[in-house]
Amino acid sequence: MTQSNVQGEGARPHGRQTGEPGWDDSPYEQNGDGDHDGDSGPPSAPRGHGQHGGGHRGNGNRKRPRRKHRVLRWSATVLAVAILGTAGAGYLYYQHLNDNIRKGERSSGDSKAQKSKPNAAGQTPVNILLIGSDSRNSDENVALGGSRDNRGNPPLADVEMLIHLSADRKSAAVVSIPRDTRVDIPECKDPKTGKKYPKTNVIINESLARGGPGCTLATWQNLTGIYIDHWMTVDFAGVVKMADAVGGVDVCVNQNVWDRPHQGVPGGSGLKMTAGTKKVKGKQALQWLRTRHAWGSDLLRARAQHMYLNSLIRxxxxxxxxTDSGRLMNLAEAGTQSLQVSEEIGTVKKLYNLAMQLKTVPTNRITMTTMPNVKDPQNDDHVIPDGADAEKIWRMLRDDVPFDDKGTTPAPKKTTSGSEETKAPSLAADRLGVVVQNATGTSTQAPVGGRAGEISRVLVEKGFDRAVRDRAGALSEDQTVVRYPSADLEGDARSVAKALGIPMSSVMKSTDVSGVTVVVGSDWRTGTSYPKQSPLKAGDLPSNSDAINGSDTGQCMDVYKPYRW
Known part of the structure; x- marks a missing residue:
């Protein structure tokens, strides 16, 4: 076959020359008529003709390479618009999620808990208070929660759980406090209305109505001595949205259950299930979490809630x-609509980062518990913390000791100055002013008279000549602490603690004191030396904490006989 000599038809010419008119090798854009801004061909050269002859190039004055180039330019433009459009949509969706989130003040009550000091690796734990509100201030919540007469009333905190994420992010612990636990609620101020509520001694679920979630957080901090970084609240409608977004959670009952009004006992969640493992979602998930009568008590309701959460995590x-973008978007939409959070985690990014930290914990390193408790001597329908066993739980959390037996007890935490014993006192003991306060009163026990004077005399005997008792009224603190107002007095506070045998973890900086102050708590009601505390051990939980491991799939609820069918 004879090869054509006409350029533009058949085979391309061999050895294309740089700068040859008709071939686009300029790295710059073309002007409006298709020519190069810096074309090397002569201005008078007719379009469509090469330097080597007058062969016709394709169709009229249009050159195929230029058409290809123009198509590429249009494709790039369309692609750029698409990318920008997608990015814009993504930004708008991100803003939409952020706008969904309701935020509030972290703490709105009087509390002196201090942040945990870093461990040897410089890591700190994270504590999150999860609050389930019984709010009926919307049509949706009234429909789900019943009790239409309570619409508009301040919400109560019917579910309260502290989630503790260990400093090394290898384990997590959850502790519930029953809603009918009588505690001291501190003075709180409602951040929305400015209304102040005086301190009181009532059941803990009322704290939410006395200044919002920030008051509940302050109540927990005073009870436990644990600094709580964040709070999250969810109402009835939020539980339903979250359960639907997940697609349902497996729960189990040993007998058929129907939680309904029965034999003079009003109310009931409406939960009706046959025996065995069932997947609950939407309204039925809310019924499971609210059921109380059918399990036999509010304490057993906490166990059912722990089973649900463990199953949800699995x-x-x-x-x-x-990692599934579609499912993640559904969860993000439901979560941001359902949760109200403390303001320092009030963005999608911060909530996502927090979720990623929780995600790293294996299910067999997650332990759900209930605060050890006993009947309230003032009211059989209420409970109170069970002294030493409850304090052991709080100590484990304060010292970041794992609730499961697969971890190890952490090394002693560093102080701001390094090791525990290196901060030297700024004053000689006989020149240091020390105030001793009596805070031995509890919600169930009157303060022990004379404790401040007794401990101040012990300090004088040990060389702290200026130690005096605080003549103010008796206070209430669960844990004995030594407080100091500024860094220059840290070493002095530590020397006082050492003299009395108080652990260094109980030496805390506080702006509520003007000098070194010993607060004798209810854990030191007798004796002149601080009682020795047994060393904590990973997994060594009190027997009455009702612990459930996150990997235990065999958990099943027994149904109280009157509510079987």
Whole structure:
């Protein structure tokens, strides 16, 4: 076959020359008529003709390479618009999620808890208070929660759980406090209305109505001595949205259950299930979490809630919810609509980062518990913390000791100055002013008279000549602490603690004192030396904490006989 000599038809000419008119090798854009801004061909050269002859190039004056180039330019433009459009939509969606989030003040009550000091690796734990509100201030919540007469009333905190994420992010612990636990609620101020509520001694679920979630957080801090970094609240409608977004959670009952009004006992969640393992979602998930009569008590309701949460965590992990973009978007939409959070975590990014930290914990390193408690001597329908056993739980959390037996007890925490014993006192003991306060009173016990004077005399005997008792009224603190107002007095406070045998973890900086202050708590009601505390051990929980491991899939609720069918 004879090869054509006409350029533009058949085979391309061999050895294309740089700068040859008709071939686009300029790196710059073309002007409006298709020519190069810096074209090397002569201005008078007719379009469509090469330097080597007058062969016709394709159709009229249009050159195929230029058409191809123009198509590429248009494709690039369309692609750029698409990318920008997608990015814009993504930004708008991100803003939409942020706008969904309701925020509030972290603490709105009087509390002296201090942040945990870093461990040897410089890590600190994270504590989050999860609050389930019984608010009926919307049509949706009234429909789900019943009790239409309570619409508009301040919400109560019917579910309260502290989630503790260990400093090394290898374990997590959850502790519930029953809603009918009588505690001291501190003075709180409602951040929305400015209304002040005086301190009181009532059941803990009333704290939410006395200044919002920030008051509940302050109540927990005073009870436990644990600094709580964040709070989250969810109402009835929020539980339903979250359960639907996950697609349901497996729960189990040993007998058929129907939680309904029965034999003079009004109310009931409406939960009706046959025996065995069932997947609950939407309204039925809310019924499971609210059921109380059918389990036999409010304490057993906490166990059912722990089973649900463990199952929820296992479900999320099995679904790869944090890597499946579609499912993650559903969860993000439901979560941001359902949760109200403390303001320092009030963005999607911060909530996502927090979720990623929780995600790293294996299910067999998650332990759900209930605060050890006993009947309230003032009211059989209420409970109070069970002294030493409750304090042991709080100590484990304060010292970041794992609730499961697969971890190890952490090394002693560093102080701001390094090791525990290196901060030297700024004054000689006989020149240091020390105030001793009596805070031995509790919600169930009157303060022990004379304790401040007794301990101040012990300090004088040990060389602290200026130690005096505080003549103010008796206070209430669960844990004995030594407080100091500024860094220059840290070493002095530590020397006082050492003299009395108080652990260094109980030496805390506080702006509520003007000098070194010993607060004798209810854990030191007798004796002149601080009682020795047994060393904490990973997994050594009190027997009455009702612990459930997150990997235990065999948990099943027994149904109280009157509520079987």
């Amino acid at each position: 479900t999320l992990k099995s679904q790869n919810a944090f």
